Amino acid sequence: MQETGTIRLFKRGPTAELRLFVFVLLALTLLVVDARWTVLDPARQAISVVLYPFQRIMLAPRDLVEHIDNWTDAAALARSEKEALQRQRIELAQISTHAAQLATENVQLRRLLNVADTVTQPSVAVEVLYEPPNAFSHHLVFNKGSASGIRPGMPVIDEGGVVGQIVRVTPFTSEAALLTDDKVSIPVQVLRNGLRLIAFGGNVSGKVEVRYLTANVDLVPGDTLVTSGIGGLFPAGLSVAQVDRVERDAATGFALAVATPLSHPERHRHFLVLRVDVSTPEHTQEALLHGSQANE
Amino acid sequence: MDRKPTNSGPMSSLGRSSLSALQPIDTSPFKRPSGLLFIWVSVLLVWLISLLPWRLWQPAPDLLLLVLAFWCLHEPQRITMLTAFFFGLLMDVHDGGLLGEQALTYTLVAYGAVVLRRRLLRFNAVIQALHLLPVFVLAEAATRVMHAWLAGEWADWDWLWSALFTVALWPLAEILLHLPQRRLDETDAGSA
Numbered sequence: 001m002q003e004t005g006t007i008r009l010f011k012r013g014p015t016a017e018l019r020l021f022v023f024v025l026l027a028l029t030l031l032v033v034d035a036r037w038t039v040l041d042p043a044r045q046a047i048s049v050v051l052y053p054f055q056r057i058m059l060a061p062r063d064l065v066e067h068i069d070n071w072t073d074a075a076a077l078a079r080s081e082k083e084a085l086q087r088q089r090i091e092l093a094q095i096s097t098h099a100a101q102l103a104t105e106n107v108q109l110r111r112l113l114n115v116a117d118t119v120t121q122p123s124v125a126v127e128v129l130y131e132p133p134n135a136f137s138h139h140l141v142f143n144k145g146s147a148s149g150i151r152p153g154m155p156v157i158d159e160g161g162v163v164g165q166i167v168r169v170t171p172f173t174s175e176a177a178l179l180t181d182d183k184v185s186i187p188v189q190v191l192r193n194g195l196r197l198i199a200f201g202g203n204v205s206g207k208v209e210v211r212y213l214t215a216n217v218d219l220v221p222g223d224t225l226v227t228s229g230i231g232g233l234f235p236a237g238l239s240v241a242q243v244d245r246v247e248r249d250a251a252t253g254f255a256l257a258v259a260t261p262l263s264h265p266e267r268h269r270h271f272l273v274l275r276v277d278v279s280t281p282e283h284t285q286e287a288l289l290h291g292s293q294a295n296e
Numbered sequence: 297m298d299r300k301p302t303n304s305g306p307m308s309s310l311g312r313s314s315l316s317a318l319q320p321i322d323t324s325p326f327k328r329p330s331g332l333l334f335i336w337v338s339v340l341l342v343w344l345i346s347l348l349p350w351r352l353w354q355p356a357p358d359l360l361l362l363v364l365a366f367w368c369l370h371e372p373q374r375i376t377m378l379t380a381f382f383f384g385l386l387m388d389v390h391d392g393g394l395l396g397e398q399a400l401t402y403t404l405v406a407y408g409a410v411v412l413r414r415r416l417l418r419f420n421a422v423i424q425a426l427h428l429l430p431v432f433v434l435a436e437a438a439t440r441v442m443h444a445w446l447a448g449e450w451a452d453w454d455w456l457w458s459a460l461f462t463v464a465l466w467p468l469a470e471i472l473l474h475l476p477q478r479r480l481d482e483t484d485a486g487s488a
Contacts, residue, residue, distance in 0.1 A: 023378070027384075035447060044389055051389060057344075058345075130347075132393075135354055
């Protein structure tokens, strides 16, 4: 019995141990290369393009059910939306007169100061395709990719504010890291006093943090953080998060603020990708995927 | 020792003929191979199911790994370590993780199934599952350690549950994936 087994093993070609060695070596090489450099991205994109039709086919029943659900709910939805919009219109009427007044004043002041007009960003509306089941990161995969002009580094927003940043793009899909992912950092400004800070994805899930603040920093719970526009990737003035608490650590002398994002990536399926100018995509992608270590 | 249901044929016709009461000493060489089409359809089906969002729950069992390990054990000529590696790579791309993570896990589990093959085939599915639990856990642990080393982050221990659930489903896989064989055996027993 034992002998026949051995003979069959030889007839089959390479032994199991040799195969194991080859495949484990291959897997480890892929792991190390993919963790350090971006040379494997073409391969990943190729596999992803092959995967894409299968992903769509498998998610088609879900989309169909959602579609039918929406359709049957249409009347009730329209009514409730109408009420909400009416209420909003009354509220906005007051604000808009005020805003018109401010806008003319602003135009005049800008003319006085010779400041260039702010440009409106072109954008792409995207829909969540799926959420990758990855224990290590908070990402979302969208249904549009480089074919629609999306590049790594572009910010993703919803009606609440910044949702995250595109970190990886394939021809038909794109992957965004959420604000709460610890690899994302975003230059912000406190709306109340204009203090410039950098917000990071937090250690606490679902929160963002502002670290290494001086102990006497003027930041109180309830402050709103908006993008400062410094760094060029995120346009200025998008709301990011609201400060929950400021922790002052007497031992290190630094303070830490924990804030809740104002956007809700878990609630909706549609988002907007702002097509900002991402000048060096290779560099950006590397930096985005591997966090701050790649920059140092 | 637990005999395979393959030898239930001669046993059932015991009363009718004395010749058919004779049993081969070792029935294992007569084990039917599973159909090539069935093997690939089962693997592809489970792969497609794995693209659905239910795996977001971290302790969810890895059904694709289960089916690949099962075929590596029962049909090592058809589903090899290469197949396991390839599907692992596909799942890596789908999950947006580092390339090679699940490929490493799948390869190690496939190797475990191939190496333990001669021993495992003598036991029933429950004992096989007990043997395979350390294989699944070690293969997963190897990947987690590699990830911790390369990315500097450690996931929770939910993956231990995942390995446990995967192994717990092994007897079910045995029943479902050997269903066509069993039906063939039954028709044989009926005609004898």
